[in-house]
Amino acid sequence: MNQSQKTGIQKEVSLTHLNTLGLHSVAPLFMNITSETQLIELNEKGFFSEKRPFVLGGGSNILLSSRLSVPVLKMSIPGMEMIDDDGKNVQIQVGAGENWHELVSFAVQNGLGGIENLALIPGTVGAAPIQNIGAYGVELEGLFLSLKAYDLKSSSFRTFSKSECQFGYRDSIFKRELKGQMVVTSVTLRLSKKDHIIHDSYSALRYYLTQNKIQNPGIEEIYQAVINIRQSKLPNPSDIGNAGSFFKNPVIKQKQYNELKDNWEGIPGYPNGPGWVKVPAAWLIEKAGWKGLRSGNVGTYKTQALVIVNHGGATGQEVLEFSKKIQKSVSEQFGIDLIPEVNIVH
Ligand SMILES: Cc1cc2nc3c(=O)[nH]c(=O)nc-3n(C[C@H](O)[C@H](O)[C@H](O)COP(=O)(O)OP(=O)(O)OC[C@H]3O[C@@H](n4cnc5c(N)ncnc54)[C@H](O)[C@@H]3O)c2cc1C
Incomplete structure (x- = not known):
């Protein structure tokens, strides 16, 4: 038995079906992680000493190059445990590999609130703190207690x-100082x-809610409303490859916003805090003329300019170049840098 067979490491694994943009990509080494012990064993075998691996969740927020230069750890640690219940709130510890939307559905079905606005966000539980996922007025940090990594x-x-996670808008310490260093396990x-x-x-x-005459909604109504809105607006990655919002909404100084307002009615x-204004990136991209535009295999979605789509067969490089053209165009027209x-994974 060779080293790879003993450790469960696979070689030359296609990641095409493991990223929602549907980009063709190959990992030189690939390991499916289903327990914390596996991480210790891999470390003891020196697996992490040469190249730091890339940690993969559901692949819904990544742009992959066609061949990665680093090994991949696919996070599949399962499990859900109620660790505290004071009658009013529960504390629930969830394995990094669990599906985020399934967790939201489980919570709502069991009358547990606080998470319902985050329904239908693709991906895993372990990735949720990395960019402090958020939607429809709620961010992960509002219900987050701690993580193990x-x-x-x-x-x-x-x-x-x-507080140690240093959450911000689509941001945390894991995207900055500790980028690529921590493997979230739960x-x-x-x-x-x-009293939700x-x-x-x-x-x-x-x-x-107004259109559907829903007054005093409970957590189930919010959950269902969010699902219905999302399904009507966002492209389903199983129909057309995409990674949701490609850019963050830029936050600019009030002075710059006032100047822009004079030119762009x-x-x-x-x-967004004293002296700062958040501008929807989708509006800027649309006004710059990119909504529904297609170049080769890549384009922006027809009804949502912030979503870059793979019309089929696109490479990571093509998507990256397309996104850079959008950045340049928005920067030239509005003086705003889209992040x-x-x-982006190489
Ligand atoms: C259609 C669509 C809609 C979306 N809507 C939203 C939305 O409303 N709000 C929102 O915030 N996001 C949204 N997203 C983005 C995405 O769903 C989230 O960022 C999600 O948390 C990514 O989870 P993932 O498991 O797919 O992570 P991946 O894409 O696999 O990884 C994302 C990043 O997290 C790191 N990572 C993943 N797992 C771990 C781990 N266990 N430990 C350490 N690092 C890890 C990866 O290395 C990578 O840097 C959307 C995406 C799509 C495709």
Whole structure:
């Protein structure tokens, strides 16, 4: 038996069906991780000493090059455990490999609240803290308690509290100082059992509830409303390859926003702390003329300019070049630099 057979390491594995953009990509080495012990064993065998691996979840927020230069750890650690229940709230610890939307559905079906606005976000539980996932007025940090991660640098496990994660808008310490260093193995969340706080003020959600004459919604109504809105707006990756919003919504100075308003009537902007305004990237991309545009195998989605789609057969390089053209065009027209939300992996 050779080393690869003993450790379960596979060679030359296609990642084409493991990323929602559907990009053709090959991993030189690939390991499916189903337990924390496996990480310790791999470290003892020196697997992490040469090249730091890339940690893969559901592949819904990545842009892959056609051949990766590093090994891949596919996170599949299962499990869900109720670790505390004080009658009002529960604490639930979930394995990094669990599917995020299935967790949301499980919670709502069991009357647990706080997570319902985050329905239908693709991907795994372990990836959720990496960019502090958010949607329809709720961000992960609102229900997050802690996470456990394996530190590839010190070869030891570590627990991170909420403040240690340094969450921000689609951001955390794991996208900055600790980028690529921590392998999240489980996440602990706090969910409400009763007296749920309903978040229904996000404009698209409010509009849907009003249109459907839903008054005083509970967590099930919010969950279903979010699913219906998302299904009507966003392309399903199984129909057309995409990674959701390709860029973050830029946050600019109030002064710059005021100047832009003089030239661009109706430019939307939302207060984002004193002196700062968040501008929808989709609006900027659309006004720059990119909505529904196609170049070769790549394009923006016909009804949502912020989503870059793979019309079939696109390479990571093509998608990257297309995204750079959008960045250049938006920068020239508005003086705003768009930052990718999607992680670019080589
Ligand atoms: C149609 C669509 C809609 C989307 N809508 C939203 C939305 O509304 N809000 C939102 O916030 N996002 C959204 N996304 C983006 C995406 O779903 C989230 O970022 C999700 O959390 C990514 O999970 P994943 O498991 O697919 O991560 P991957 O794409 O596999 O990885 C993303 C990053 O996290 C790292 N990572 C993954 N797992 C781990 C782990 N266990 N430990 C350490 N690092 C890890 C990877 O190395 C990579 O850097 C959308 C994507 C799509 C395709």
